[in-house]
Amino acid sequence: MPSKSSARLAALTVAAACSAATTLVLVSPAHAAAVRIHDVQGTTRTSPYAGQKVTDVAGIVTGVRTYGSSKGFWIQDPNPDDDPATSEGVFVFTSSTPKVGLGDSVTVSGTVSEFVPGGTTSGNQSVTEITKPTVTVLSSGNAVPAATVIDARSVPAAYAPAGDPAANNSVNGLPLQPSTYALDHYESLEGMNVQVADTRVVTATDPYTELWVTVKPRENASRRGGTVYGSYDAQNTGRLQIQSLGRTADFPVANVGDVLEGTTAGPLDYNQFGGYTLVANQLGTLRSAGLERESTEKQKNGELAVATYNVENLDPSDATFEAHASAIVNNLKSPDIVSLEEIQDNNGATDDGTVAADVTVNKLIDAIVAAGGPRYDWRSIDPADDTDGGEPGGNIRQVFLFNPERVSFTDRAGGDATTAVGVQRLRGKAALTVSPGRIDPADTAWKSSRKPLVGEFVFRGRTVIVIANHFNSKGGDQGLTSHYQPPVRSSETQRHQQATLVNAFVKDVLDTQKNADVIALGDINDFEFSGTAQILEGDGELWSAIKSLPRSERYTYDYQGNQQVLDQILVSPSIRRGCDFEYDSVHINSEFHDQISDHDPQVLRFHP
Structure with missing residues (x-):
């Protein structure tokens, strides 16, 4: 098989489609969008528009990914609906370096796709995307929609609903219950600008420039700062992966127990190696907990x-x-x-x-x-x-x-x-x-x-x-x-x-x-x-x-x-x-x- 690093990088950057994006920059406003982002996202894990073309979907650019082959950007509707189950953000897959910037007001026309990181046989959830896009920039320098706070109070204690037996225990077709289940809560924020604050690191920075934090510091905490997994029936709901849209060199090099102080914010993505991931535009400041390696006791003569x-x-x-x-x-x-x-x-x-x-x-x-x-x-x-x-x-x-x-x-x-x-x-x-x-x-x-x-x-x-x-x-x-x-x-x-x-x-x-x-x-x-x-x-x-x-x-x-x-x-x-x-x-x-x-x-x- 390929090396661990090359296989993982390929999996992380596999894209849903390969057609190049077309970007138009206009001075005058475009026509009003016929479909809003929350319509595209819908109230379940899969879009009611999957496989269909949509026109003039409007939003503000909240993040731009310029690396790998999963290039694209996230947009968010600054005028949300009143349904907590419908996300107001979505990823636009361009395949080439996007020609938009943070804060641009855009409309996007393209095909709605459900991209499954790792392929359909992996069992992973899908990411709702707009592919083969035509992008119209209406204006620049707009305020990015305020980040939704993810914290101990907002994430439910129950992890996930039981899947539908008629669909091989899949939850894809079930209505999202974001106030009841943690996975539904994260899914209801897919593609949106989110933030965590003062979060403790529970998996150290790895070679792929990512780490894990918890927004529930008391949840099954180990004495050295991690989160212990002790049962199939009691998942740790506060865990969240952190990546970054910035330079690799600027990513914090953290051990378990360290803290990302202040705000870490960016779009909420989903990937093959960890599921829901905050892809940060803004990273908190790392405070070391000074974790040291342990040593055991020397055996006695009779031991x-x-x-x-x-x-x-x-x-x-x-x-x-x-x-x-x-x-x-x-x-x-x-x-x-x-x-x-x-x-x-x-x-x-x-x-x-x-x-x-x-x-x-x-x-x-x-x-x-x-x-x-x-x-x-x-x-x-x-x-x-x-x-x-x-x-x-x-x-x-x-x-x-x-x-x-x-x-x-x-x-x-x-x-x-x-x-x-x-x-x-x-x-x-x-x-x-x-x-x-x-x-x-x-x-x-x-x-x-x-x-x-x-x-x-x-x-x-x-x-x-x-x-x-x-x-x-x-x-x-x-x-x-x-x-x-x-x-x-x-x-x-x-x-x-x-x-x-x-x-x-x-x-x-x-x-x-x-x-x-x-x-x-x-x-x-x-x-x-x-x-x-x-x-x-x-x-x-x-x-x-x-x-x-x-x-x-x-x-x-x-x-x-x-x-x-x-x-x-x-x-x-x-x-x-x-x-x-x-x-x-x-x-x-x-x-x-x-x-x-x-x-x-x-x-x-x-x-x-």
């Missing part, structure tokens, strides 16, 4: 420290080895065992059949030593070429690092990409048939996905079985702002199958040895309250230790203004019953604009 860390497609060409090494040594305090996810092969995305990752892993180990940490040993299994998903050619896999001065690895020959690990009884204890091994690698649950890596470790004479996971991603799921409500989470079907297999393997271990110490950890790509987690936990075979934290501290990832759990460490009953474990989600990445991975690592410390 075993086990960590999981997604290092985001790490290969030898990356410049992040020193930073990752410093994080492992200084922030994670050199755990005894580290499960690494997204270790790529020795030449990264070059798709030439290379599957070995020894260069990648040893480069990281050397960097850890240089940072003052231990010289870790490691175990992994090379995947068959191009079978485990991830970046094409990258052959990502899980890798165990372990400190041989503190813990030993029990090697049992025979583990490879296609051989299934089993459980046996040795001297009355559960043991692996191969170590390292993979769980049911031929099962269709792992098609184009990472197979779990299982290893047998010994700490102070006690065996600990560790399962390193990287489940199927959420790619393909409908977004929270989808016109299908509730959104369809199609990707979880495969995760449920994967969770079933891992739970069955853990059950085999516990059936062999009831008090076995088993840890299943890694990038589960699903929430601690999800069906995936419930299947993994089963009938008590495992328990997600992140639930030992207060709800306001349960997150490992920050996406579209929601701090959420994707990475988990699940433990068997013998560890949970001990009640002497400590769990820590170490926030070093997800809240920061200069993150070296999009995941935060987690550490579990316990006495085996």
Whole structure:
């Protein structure tokens, strides 16, 4: 697939039509418009004029987009109707650089279109646009219609109406209820000049020059300034994406908890990567909250420290080895065992059949030593070429690092990409048939996905079985702002199958040895309250230790203004019953604009 940045940029700038605009500048007024903007927008999510030509739609220019291929401008009727469901603004798609300016009074004739960012199969809502326009400038220098305030009082607490079952649960045909549902409220303002004030940043500035704020500072707030996502049924309604019509260099570089002081104002747009977005003509002033990266506690002599860390497609060409090494040594305090996810092969995305990752892993180990940490040993299994998903050619896999001065690895020959690990009884204890091994690698649950890596470790004479996971991603799921409500989470079907297999393997271990110490950890790509987690936990075979934290501290990832759990460490009953474990989600990445991975690592410390 194309690179993340190029694919995303293309998606952000895909336009609804490609015909050039015609712009006429007249001195005398044009004829009165037959159709007003609120008529074009209508009282549902789709225009009653979709596919039809409209003539002399009047408005004041409130924003001009001159970059990308989605060039155009927004207009707003300065004389609104009295229906709160009908927006008074609309986007005019020109495809070339618009020849209008802020404050111009114009009339627009063209075809009304419903453009779906990401395509109709994405489930995204559509944006009402006027395409193939003929634009007449009547006058310039007019006052821009006052921005509508979006704040905690104006945005309803309920997120979205249930979709119409007769329309596959789509809300497109439902009358908007902007005083009842947050998504309806935002939709009723689509294309209009809006403003927020003194808003806290809840997702840091990303490489695409955007960030997220909340207009509801008390809504599920984390102690570090974010907004925690804790339920499918209780969406965070105050989240709003911020982009800018100004220079990229002028965009604030913000971390979670920072504040955009003063007014941020501009047209309300909708895009593929986040839904409703304030595209600012005016940006507030950034005030830093001084957020610092966390460090966990060092494990005691009798404690075993086990960590999981997604290092985001790490290969030898990356410049992040020193930073990752410093994080492992200084922030994670050199755990005894580290499960690494997204270790790529020795030449990264070059798709030439290379599957070995020894260069990648040893480069990281050397960097850890240089940072003052231990010289870790490691175990992994090379995947068959191009079978485990991830970046094409990258052959990502899980890798165990372990400190041989503190813990030993029990090697049992025979583990490879296609051989299934089993459980046996040795001297009355559960043991692996191969170590390292993979769980049911031929099962269709792992098609184009990472197979779990299982290893047998010994700490102070006690065996600990560790399962390193990287489940199927959420790619393909409908977004929270989808016109299908509730959104369809199609990707979880495969995760449920994967969770079933891992739970069955853990059950085999516990059936062999009831008090076995088993840890299943890694990038589960699903929430601690999800069906995936419930299947993994089963009938008590495992328990997600992140639930030992207060709800306001349960997150490992920050996406579209929601701090959420994707990475988990699940433990068997013998560890949970001990009640002497400590769990820590170490926030070093997800809240920061200069993150070296999009995941935060987690550490579990316990006495085996």
